[in-house]
Amino acid sequence: MSAKVHVDKISAWYGxxxxxxxxxLDFEEHSVSGIIGPSGCGKxxxxxxxxxMHETIPxxxxxxxxxxxxxxIYGQPAVSVRRRIGMVFQKPNPFPTMSIYxxxxxxxxxxxxxxxxxxxxxxxxxxxxxxxxxxxxxxLDKSGASLSGGQQQRLCIARxxxxxxxxxxxxxxxxxxxxxxxxxxxDLIFDLKKDYTLVIVTHNxxxxxxxAETTAFMYLGKLIEVxxxxxxxxxxxxxxxxxxxxxxxx
Amino acid sequence: xxxxxDRDTRRRWFDFIMSGATLLCVALALLPLGSILFxxxxxxxxxxxxxxxxxxxxxxxxxxxxxxxxxxxxxTALVALPVGILTGIYLSEYGKNRLGGIVRLFVDVMTQxxxxxxxxxxxxxxxxxxxxxxxxxxxxxSVISAVIALAxxxxxxxxxxxxxxxxxxxxxxxxxxxxLGIPRYRAILRVVLPSCASALVTGALLGIARVGGxxxxxxxxxxxxxxxxxGLNQPIAALPTQVYRFAVSPSLAENRAAWGASLILVLLxxxxxxxxxxxxxxxxxxx
Amino acid sequence: xxxxxxxxxxxxxxLRATPRDLVFEGLSAFTALSVVGLLVLITVILYLAAxxxxxxxxxxxxxGSVWDSVSQRFGAAPFIYGMLVTSALALLLGVPxxxxxxxxxxxxxxxxxxxxxxxxxxxxxxxxxxVYGLWGIFVLGPAMRVYIEPGxxxxxxxxxxxxxxxxxxxxxxAGVILAIMIIPTISAVSREALLAVPDSQREAALSLGATxxxxxxxxxxxxxxxxxxxxxxxxxxxxxGETMAVTMTIGNRAAFFGSLFEPxxxxxxQIASRWLDAVPPLELGALIQxxxxxxxxxLFINLFARLMVGxxxxxxxxxx
Numbered sequence: 001m002s003a004k005v006h007v008d009k010i011s012a013w014y015g016x017x018x019x020x021x022x023x024x025l026d027f028e029e030h031s032v033s034g035i036i037g038p039s040g041c042g043k044x045x046x047x048x049x050x051x052x053m054h055e056t057i058p059x060x061x062x063x064x065x066x067x068x069x070x071x072x073i074y075g076q077p078a079v080s081v082r083r084r085i086g087m088v089f090q091k092p093n094p095f096p097t098m099s100i101y102x103x104x105x106x107x108x109x110x111x112x113x114x115x116x117x118x119x120x121x122x123x124x125x126x127x128x129x130x131x132x133x134x135x136x137x138x139x140l141d142k143s144g145a146s147l148s149g150g151q152q153q154r155l156c157i158a159r160x161x162x163x164x165x166x167x168x169x170x171x172x173x174x175x176x177x178x179x180x181x182x183x184x185x186x187d188l189i190f191d192l193k194k195d196y197t198l199v200i201v202t203h204n205x206x207x208x209x210x211x212a213e214t215t216a217f218m219y220l221g222k223l224i225e226v227x228x229x230x231x232x233x234x235x236x237x238x239x240x241x242x243x244x245x246x247x248x249x250x
Numbered sequence: 251x252x253x254x255x256d257r258d259t260r261r262r263w264f265d266f267i268m269s270g271a272t273l274l275c276v277a278l279a280l281l282p283l284g285s286i287l288f289x290x291x292x293x294x295x296x297x298x299x300x301x302x303x304x305x306x307x308x309x310x311x312x313x314x315x316x317x318x319x320x321x322x323x324x325x326t327a328l329v330a331l332p333v334g335i336l337t338g339i340y341l342s343e344y345g346k347n348r349l350g351g352i353v354r355l356f357v358d359v360m361t362q363x364x365x366x367x368x369x370x371x372x373x374x375x376x377x378x379x380x381x382x383x384x385x386x387x388x389x390x391x392s393v394i395s396a397v398i399a400l401a402x403x404x405x406x407x408x409x410x411x412x413x414x415x416x417x418x419x420x421x422x423x424x425x426x427x428x429x430l431g432i433p434r435y436r437a438i439l440r441v442v443l444p445s446c447a448s449a450l451v452t453g454a455l456l457g458i459a460r461v462g463g464x465x466x467x468x469x470x471x472x473x474x475x476x477x478x479x480x481g482l483n484q485p486i487a488a489l490p491t492q493v494y495r496f497a498v499s500p501s502l503a504e505n506r507a508a509w510g511a512s513l514i515l516v517l518l519x520x521x522x523x524x525x526x527x528x529x530x531x532x533x534x535x536x537x
Numbered sequence: 538x539x540x541x542x543x544x545x546x547x548x549x550x551x552l553r554a555t556p557r558d559l560v561f562e563g564l565s566a567f568t569a570l571s572v573v574g575l576l577v578l579i580t581v582i583l584y585l586a587a588x589x590x591x592x593x594x595x596x597x598x599x600x601g602s603v604w605d606s607v608s609q610r611f612g613a614a615p616f617i618y619g620m621l622v623t624s625a626l627a628l629l630l631g632v633p634x635x636x637x638x639x640x641x642x643x644x645x646x647x648x649x650x651x652x653x654x655x656x657x658x659x660x661x662x663x664x665x666x667x668v669y670g671l672w673g674i675f676v677l678g679p680a681m682r683v684y685i686e687p688g689x690x691x692x693x694x695x696x697x698x699x700x701x702x703x704x705x706x707x708x709x710x711a712g713v714i715l716a717i718m719i720i721p722t723i724s725a726v727s728r729e730a731l732l733a734v735p736d737s738q739r740e741a742a743l744s745l746g747a748t749x750x751x752x753x754x755x756x757x758x759x760x761x762x763x764x765x766x767x768x769x770x771x772x773x774x775x776x777x778g779e780t781m782a783v784t785m786t787i788g789n790r791a792a793f794f795g796s797l798f799e800p801x802x803x804x805x806x807q808i809a810s811r812w813l814d815a816v817p818p819l820e821l822g823a824l825i826q827x828x829x830x831x832x833x834x835x836l837f838i839n840l841f842a843r844l845m846v847g848x849x850x851x852x853x854x855x856x857x
Contacts, residue, residue: 056743058648080258083746093737097759106755107745112257156741163745265748269645275637276654279724282717283661286672293675333568340569344562356573362839363579363832364778366805370828371579374586402579405572435561463665466780466805470812490667490781497671497785505675512668523663527656 004029004197005050005085005167010064012045012054019045020221022064027167027214032189032198034212034229036205038249042221043201047169050199051085052078068167083111086165090172092152094144094159100127101140103155107163122162129195130158131188150181157188161196168192170200174207186211205245209233217241290513297510307476307487312511314478315492319518321479322472322488323462325397330404331454337405338412343438345413354413360406365399369467372399393482396472400464404457411453415446448529455526459519465490489515583829590822598826604791604807606816611823613804613830615793619708620803620834622794623783624776626712627719632769634716635723642724643731644753655728662721670785673714678705678786681713686798701796704788709797711787711806715779719772726771730764731757767845774838777831780805804831 003026010023020042027033035043048054049062052073065072073081094103104123105113113119123140127133132154136147144155153173160168170189174182189211192198202208208215209229216226217240225232225241236242243249305311337357341350376395380387389395419442427437443450473485474495489511496508584591594601594611601612638658642651682705689709693699703709734757742756758765788800789810802810808824808831815821 051744053740053743056740077258077262079261079746079748081746082744087740087744089737089740089744091737093735093741095738095741095755095759097762106742110261110745110747110751110755159741160744261748261751265750268750272637272641272645275634276641276658278634279638279658279661279717279720282672282677283657283664285676286664286668289672289676290668333572336565336568337572340565344565345569353569353573356576358843359836359839360572360576362774362778362835363576364780364805364835366778366780366808367583367828367832367835368579370586370808370825371582374582374825375578378582378585402575405575409569409572433555434558435555438561459663463667465665465667466809469809473813490665493667493671494781494785497667497674508671509675512671515665516668519663519665520660523660 003027004069005199006067006070007046007050008065008067010046010049010062010066012042012049012063013061014045014057015059018221020049020218023218023223025216025223025226027197027199029197030193030195031214032193032200032212034208034215035199035201035218036203036208036215036244037218037224038244039203040220041218043218044171045221046218047087047171047199047201050167050169051082051087053082053087083107083163084165085167085169086160086163087169087171088153088156088160088173091176092149092156094147094152094155096143096145098144099141100136100144100147100155103144104158104162106159111163123158126158126162129161129192130154131184131191132158148181150177150184153177153181153185154188157185161192165196167197167199170198172201172203175203182207205233217244219244287516290509290516293506293509294513295510297507298513302507302510303514306478307492310507312489312492312507312514314475314487315489315511316514317478318472318475318487319462319489319515321393321486322396322400322468323458325393326400326404326461327454327458329397329401330408330457333401334405334408334457335412335450337409338416339438339443341409341413342416343442357406357409360402361410365403365464366466366470368399368402369470371402372396372467372471389483391471391473391485393472393479393484393486396468396486396488399467399471400461403464403467404461407457407460408453411456412450415449415453416442418449419445448532452526452529455522455529459522459526462522463490463515463519465494469494489518580832583825583832587822587826587829590819590826593819594823594826598823599830602793604811604823606811606820609816609819611820611826613827615791616802616804616807616827617830618793619787619801620777620805622708622797622801623712623715623787623803624773626709626797627715627776628769628773629716630713631716631719631723631772635720635768635772636727636765638720638724639727639731640753640758643728644749644757658724659721661717666718666779666781667785669714669718669782673710673782673786674706677714678710681705681707681710690798697795698797701798703798704800706786706788706800707798708787708794708801711783711801711803712797714782714786715776718779718782719775722775723768723772726768727761727765730761730768733764734760763845767842770838770842770845774835774842777803777838778805778835780809784809804828804834 005027007023007025010020011018012020023046035046037043045054050066054060054062065074068084095106098106101123104126105119108119108122124133127136132151135151147155174185186207189198200212212229214226215229215232217224217232219240225236225238232241233245236245302311304313306314341354345353372395373390375398376385376390377387379385380389423441423445424437427441468488468491472488472491474491475485475487479486493508493512493515496504496511499505599613602614603610603612642655646654682703686703686709690699690703738756738760739752742752747755783803784806787802787806789802789806790800791802791807794801804827808827811820811824815824
């Protein structure tokens, strides 16, 4: 079975500075993949190359290919790519001037969906998938910024899911949240994998161990090792991986 | 979910059009600027004969207007700079309380007061005082009256820019001075002010540029003088009023002369603007 | 200087204010308070000077629609009307253009172009009002009369404001010049509001598949709308106070107007045009009363703008 997303020798620069080098790996459909590594190893840079967000930074550059269902995303319009590959960010960023409803519907409206009934349906589904519906169903017109941190992040997840992407990228989605909110989102991730392909960047190894089936370890811009999570943690192939996992650095 | 390709293409086109629209807006703003500078140059330069620049209005020249502007700016700065900077010192060094907040509010309101209202004030101030016998009534049209108006415009500007300049000086500089046993007032005068000197100069230049171009208050206070400066209690010519007089005159020759005068005025204003930016850049480079 | 208050005990004793410190502090406080006093003085003097006129015309002044020096009947209504129309026109034309400039400079412009372009737009503010007026009389006015106004009339002539014979020295020209003059203010403040929008908002929109314009609309403009609104109000504040450029281009007719292509008069331009020819005993006082009205209008607008914009206030623009 060919992978849903195949990363082929991706390198990325911030201006003259090389951030990640020759990364190749696969993400299987309907799976959760984790990317771990110490600060500055390039994991955020990598994930941002997967939905063409890296190039929006001035003077940033990408080389290599990322194949989504066999087709290079760098050969298609970025706008269409980002609709199929969604992203949730480290710090929740709902649109504060819009209501909860409008936040979730934002992506749909961009794509021309206007009918109230369709929007209602999509908002309901997305908020349910993000495990937020019960908490906000009576206050959909309240501002997106009026929720707690964990709720805001789930709102952002709902917003990303509303356009029905095939892949969902999550860049350290829980690092700004408390343990309870984190647990809720980790449960959510587990549920989401039936319908989506998820890639999660995390600095928390235990989190990767909890949610990811496959984990990739990065260090100083290079991919050191990738494998099934259990094996990576219990029997790492590389010494570097072992050092990181046992806490010798990072 | 599949979306029709049409819509995406339409969105891309719209994006392109909107980007073009913003560029058009920039062009729309630059067009008048370009036109003004161009016309001033093309219509004004021919008028700048030596006679024009060295003779007073009695002989058809604008030398008295140029002198008048210099005199007015000089006297106004003499009054407004100390008052403005002291006020700025108060706001920045002593004014972090309620009273300071009130002062700041009043100063801000003053910066936004229309200058024609300030002109009315200066005129009426002298007039009311003349009713009480302090001055002879004709003083309403005099250098003194004009300086009162212009200083009232300049003081709040200098106060605010000075305050902002001093705010940029890090607290550590003040602490270091105090720790050396330097009295507070000396710390302000010898440490704070010098370290933001270029920002202070920029603020002063900003104020000068502003009052140098003022016309409405001058029409009602400085009035007009066909001759050179001949007394603080006399009316005085100035470049902006000169431009106005020439512009609305029925004489075509004087209309043409208006462009000459305005060229001088615009060059003056632009060079002050550019000078103040050069000062900022010098400071940035030195850091 | 709060630093002083954080120092303790012996250090503080050693650094207790010398007599000269008190003198200096007193001097600067006195100066600051006298600036406050100056504003109070302005209001008081204006009121005193207009007192007689206020007694004569009272509040009816605001609704009086005639300004007749001969019969000494004076009313402000035509000028309030003129001020409202020219300001509305200035905002209608100026806000979109300023916003376009702000968006271009903050979102779309290549970095090397940013600083020079910003500088050039700000140069618009360095041109004195009287020079705008001169340009308005001899360049813009004729262009309006011959090309632009007939052009506008061809498209919109079925609406009353665009009917009648274009004369160039009219309300429309004054409105256009005002729009040009307030562009630097509105675009500078808007740009600061746009720059204050965190990048995370732009990223949020982009990640949903938004185009660049859609990102600006969804992630930036909405977030910055309070600041943009405040910028517009600040522009309005400048527009109502503009005197020379308006006086020289508006046609100076002290009456109501039905079409934008007719001459008109604002408060500021009426004061400027009648001041030196004011007919005693009451016209000067009436003009001062007009000035009082203008001051109050400007005060109100700017206080409102402060609520919206706060620290984005700009100092030192707009000589007239």
